[in-house]
Amino acid sequence: MALDQSYQEMRLAVVQKTSIINPLPLGHRRKIEGLDPGGQRIKSVCGMRWFGGRVPGTQTEKFFIAADVDTVPRTYPEFELTSEEIERWNREKRAAIVGRAPAAEYGWKIGDVITLESTVPPFVSLELVVVAIPYNVVDSETSFMRFDYLNETVKAMNMRSDFASFFFVKCASRADLEYFRDKIDELFARTPYETKTQDEKSFVESFLAAQFDMPKRLRTLSLVVVAVAVMAAANTMLMSFRDRIGEYAIFKSLGFSPTAVAVLLLSESLILATLGGVLGAGAPYAAFRWTPLADFRIPFIGLLNIQESLLGEAMCVAVIVGLLAAIVPTLRVIRLQVVEALGRIG
Numbered sequence: 001m002a003l004d005q006s007y008q009e010m011r012l013a014v015v016q017k018t019s020i021i022n023p024l025p026l027g028h029r030r031k032i033e034g035l036d037p038g039g040q041r042i043k044s045v046c047g048m049r050w051f052g053g054r055v056p057g058t059q060t061e062k063f064f065i066a067a068d069v070d071t072v073p074r075t076y077p078e079f080e081l082t083s084e085e086i087e088r089w090n091r092e093k094r095a096a097i098v099g100r101a102p103a104a105e106y107g108w109k110i111g112d113v114i115t116l117e118s119t120v121p122p123f124v125s126l127e128l129v130v131v132a133i134p135y136n137v138v139d140s141e142t143s144f145m146r147f148d149y150l151n152e153t154v155k156a157m158n159m160r161s162d163f164a165s166f167f168f169v170k171c172a173s174r175a176d177l178e179y180f181r182d183k184i185d186e187l188f189a190r191t192p193y194e195t196k197t198q199d200e201k202s203f204v205e206s207f208l209a210a211q212f213d214m215p216k217r218l219r220t221l222s223l224v225v226v227a228v229a230v231m232a233a234a235n236t237m238l239m240s241f242r243d244r245i246g247e248y249a250i251f252k253s254l255g256f257s258p259t260a261v262a263v264l265l266l267s268e269s270l271i272l273a274t275l276g277g278v279l280g281a282g283a284p285y286a287a288f289r290w291t292p293l294a295d296f297r298i299p300f301i302g303l304l305n306i307q308e309s310l311l312g313e314a315m316c317v318a319v320i321v322g323l324l325a326a327i328v329p330t331l332r333v334i335r336l337q338v339v340e341a342l343g344r345i346g
Helices: 002-008 028-033 083-091 100-106 147-156 174-187 200-212 214-243 245-253 258-290 308-335 338-345
Strands: 011-016 042-052 064-067 095-097 113-117 125-132 143-146 166-171 195-199
Touching: 011 174, 011 200, 028 042, 028 166, 028 174, 042 147, 064 147, 083 095, 083 125, 125 147, 143 147, 166 174, 174 195, 195 200, 214 245, 214 258, 214 308, 245 258, 245 338, 258 308
Parallel strands: 064 143, 095 125
Antiparallel strands: 011 166, 011 195, 042 064, 042 166, 095 143, 113 125
């Protein structure tokens, strides 16, 4: 997944301490670079401003970010930009490095001139020239334009300019990542623009939470789904018990103990729940591995892989649903009186 890849790339994200939506001065880049004047431990610092953007006439927001022109190639080496692509990026003020997903969606090719409308203030419309489409990077959605181009456009409109939404800091090693995570925040402590520095994975998770409240929504949805599943399964088992009460009475009359009959009912509930778990969790697991859905991606998150551990957790939940659904019918079958039951169906 893209989040896992983010952790491996050893990048730090620096945002305003109070909120991700508050801007930071562009001068923060120079101060962060000053923590490692030799550039041995901090490979690059890239200032960025969120643009969003959508194609005119559409409503789907794209993930375009304005980024410092000189440090993008070093900050994102996984783009594997060629020397020609870097040269076009440096030369063309309107240059854009476009994710392969939007490029495929709109049929964009190298050299195409595209128009985007920003989805956040100041709501400008920009013409961009596609200079590169990275095909090997995990995140296929995120695209970049030049920060100086957006900044000059905003400044010409007499609107607020010369600030960054966040900075990405490329570190040389895991030890450097941990070291500068604290050092950067110490540098700006007790200033008007205090910072919060996180590894890229944590930043993306918090960004998604801020934009879509995704983790909370998914947790709530999961709890609702499990509760509904328990109620549906319990209703099914109660109906089964009512329809087959005569069978249970006959079992008891033949000498089966209440415990043995209860085990039969409980086993039925567990088998049904397990089969439901196999269909509900196993089918998506197979689909996202061995069907065209394996290439389905969403911004920042990337591939929607279902890991074996998650599959195991889902099966455990299915077993728990089966157990909960069988509680009431099992208690009733244990207390079932043979004469009364046979008389009820007679």
